[in-house]
Amino acid sequence: AVYPASDPALLALDGPGTHLMDKLTLAELARGAELEMPPSQLFDTPEDLLAAGDSLQYPVVVKPNIRRYFPRRVDSPSGLAAVVGRTGPVLVQPYLHDALCEVSGVMWGGRLVAASHHRCLRVWPVDCGTVTAAETVAPDAELEARLEKLLEGYSGVFQAQLMGPYLLDVNPMVHTSMPLALAGGVNLVGVHCDLVRGIDVTPVRARPGEFYRWLEGDWRSIVAAFRKRRNSATQTARALMPRRDAVHSTESVRDPGPLLARVWYGGALGRL
Numbered sequence: 275a276v277y278p279a280s281d282p283a284l285l286a287l288d289g290p291g292t293h294l295m296d297k298l299t300l301a302e303l304a305r306g307a308e309l310e311m312p313p314s315q316l317f318d319t320p321e322d323l324l325a326a327g328d329s330l331q332y333p334v335v336v337k338p339n340i341r342r343y344f345p346r347r348v349d350s351p352s353g354l355a356a357v358v359g360r361t362g363p364v365l366v367q368p369y370l371h372d373a374l375c376e377v378s379g380v381m382w383g384g385r386l387v388a389a390s391h392h393r394c395l396r397v398w399p400v401d402c403g404t405v406t407a408a409e410t411v412a413p414d415a416e417l418e419a420r421l422e423k424l425l426e427g428y429s430g431v432f433q434a435q436l437m438g439p440y441l442l443d444v445n446p447m448v449h450t451s452m453p454l455a456l457a458g459g460v461n462l463v464g465v466h467c468d469l470v471r472g473i474d475v476t477p478v479r480a481r482p483g484e485f486y487r488w489l490e491g492d493w494r495s496i497v498a499a500f501r502k503r504r505n506s507a508t509q510t511a512r513a514l515m516p517r518r519d520a521v522h523s524t525e526s527v528r529d530p531g532p533l534l535a536r537v538w539y540g541g542a543l544g545r546l
Contacts, residue, residue, distance in 0.1 A: 275463075275466060275467055275470050276289065277431065277447065277448045277463060278447045278448070279447060279448050279449070280447070281295060281340070281341045281445075281447075283447075284446065284447050285340075289446070289447075290428055290429065290430055290446065291428050291430060291432065291444075291446025291447075292446075294425075294428070294432075294444045294445075294446050295340050295341065295444075295445075295446070296339055296340050297311070297314075297337070297339050297340070297365060297443075298316070298339055298363075300441075300443075300444060301314070303424055304424060304441050306423070306424075307420045307421070307423035307424035308420055308423075309420050309421075309424060309441045310439055310440055310441065311440055311441050311442070312367040312368060312370065312437075312440045312442070313367065313368065314365045314366065314367050315330075315365070315366045315367075316339070316363060316364070316365055317363065317364045317365075317366065318363055319361075319362075319363070319364070320354075320357040320358060320359075320360045320361075320364055322364075323336070323354060323357060323364050323366065324354050324355075324357075324358070327351035327354045328351055330351070330366060331368065332348065332349050332350055332369075333347055333348065333349045333368075333369040334347070334348050334366050334367065334368060334369055335347055335348070335366070335367045335368070335369050335370075335402055336348050336354070336356075336357055336364060336365070336366055337364070337365050337367070338360070338362055338363065338364060338365070339362065339363040339364070339365055340362070342360070342361070342362060343360060344402075344403075345402050346399075346401075346402055347369055347401040347402045369401075369402075370437045370438060370440065372437045372438030372440075373393065373394060373437070373438075374394035374397060374405065374435060374436070374437050374442075375391070375392065375393055375394060375435070375436045375437070376391070376392040376394060376405065376408065376433055376434065376435050376436070376451070377389055377390070377391050377392070377417065377418070377421060377433070377434045377436070378390045378392070378431075378432070378433045378434075378449070378451070378452065378454075378455050378462060379421070379431075379432060379433075379434075379462070380430070380431055380432075380462055380465045380466050380469070381422070381425045381428050381429055381430060381432060382429050382466070382469045382475075383429065384422065384426055384427075385422065385477070386418050386421060386422050386425075386477075387465060387469065387475055387477055387478075388455075388460050388462060388465045388475070388477065388478045388479070389413060389418060389460070389478075389479050389480070390410055390454065390455035390458050390460045390462075390479070390480035391410060391411050391412065391413050391414060391479075391480065391482075392405075392408040392409065392410055392411065392451065392454060392486070393408060393409055393410075393411045394407070394408045395407040395408055395409065396492055396495045396496065396499075396513075397491075397495060398488075398491035398492070398494050398495040398498075399494075399495075399498070400495050400498045400499055400502070400504075403491070403495075404450075404488070404491060405451055405486075405488070406487065406488045406491035406492035406494075406495045407485075407486065407487050407488070407492050407495075408451060408454060408485075408486045409454075409482075409483065409484060409485045409486070410454060410455075410457075410458045410480045410481065410482050410483060410484045411482050412482050413479045413480075417436075421434055424441075424444070425444070428446060429469075430446060430466060431446070431447065431448055431462050431463060431466055432444060432445060432446045432447075433445045433447075433449050433451075448462075448463065450488065450523040450524055451486055451488075451523065453486060453521040453522065453523065454480075454484060454485075454486035454521055455480050456521070457480075457484040457485075457486070457521040458480025458481045458482075458484045459478065459480055459481055460478050460479065460480045465478070484519075484521065485517055485519055485520045485521070486520065486521050486522070486523075487517070487520045487521075487522055487523070488522070488523035488525075489522060489523070489525050489533060490525065490533055490536060490537060492513075493514070496510055496513045496514055497510070
């Protein structure tokens with residue numbers, strides 16, 4: 275079993291599920307599974323996007339059709355300059371204000387064998403980023419049925435991201451928030467390895483109420499939200515407090531050296 279952990283790795287290996295990474299292909303599959311993706315405008319090049327900048331309804335999210343760089347929120351035509359020098363088709367979607375949700379799971383033989391549903395509390399960067407804090411919630415059977423149809427033909431670990439009624443992405447790879455599924459009683463990689471070895475696996479769903487935190491990103495997200503006056507001082511202090519029941523990303527509170535080194539040498543403190 276091989277578990278890519280990034281888009282470039284999956285593309286280089288030409289692994290299962292690479293077709294899901296192209297948002298144009300994903301949109302067609304989503305329609306067939308009764309899932310809706312955000313309304314999108316496609317531009318063949320960043321230069322075409324810049325030329326149409328005055329006609330867009332801001333704020334928008336600008337992202338490549340296949341992740342060659344991270345999506346970003348843009349609030350005015352001048353902000354589109356950030357895509358200058360990029361290559362390939364560009365999608366523009368309206369900026370959504372709904373909470374981000376995730377489903378991490380294992381598909382095998384057309385069935386969703388294991389799944390963990392997450393409600394995302396914070397992301398970094400705050401307007402368009404990676405999950406920094408989340409908790410498990412009860413499974414949504416209707417959503418799972420649609421995901422099974424969407425992922426028909428794919429077997430392996432995946433993560434689907436949704437916002438409100440919209441499907442945003444499907445990542446057919448391992449990811450940093452997997453410890454949250456494990457805390458809820460679902461070992462995604464372990465389940466998949468058992469299936470590859472021919473072992474029967476009883477379908478399993480993560481229990482709700484488990485809490486996950488990516489410390490480095492969460493600190494930045496909380497402070498940035500305070501600076502943007504989205505949270506009060508009391509809310510900020512409460513969010514910054516450690517939680518005894520939290521599971522973490524790649525960092526460890528028992529071995530904080532790597533985290534502190536990244537924060538210090540990467541200049542993260544100055545960019546908070």
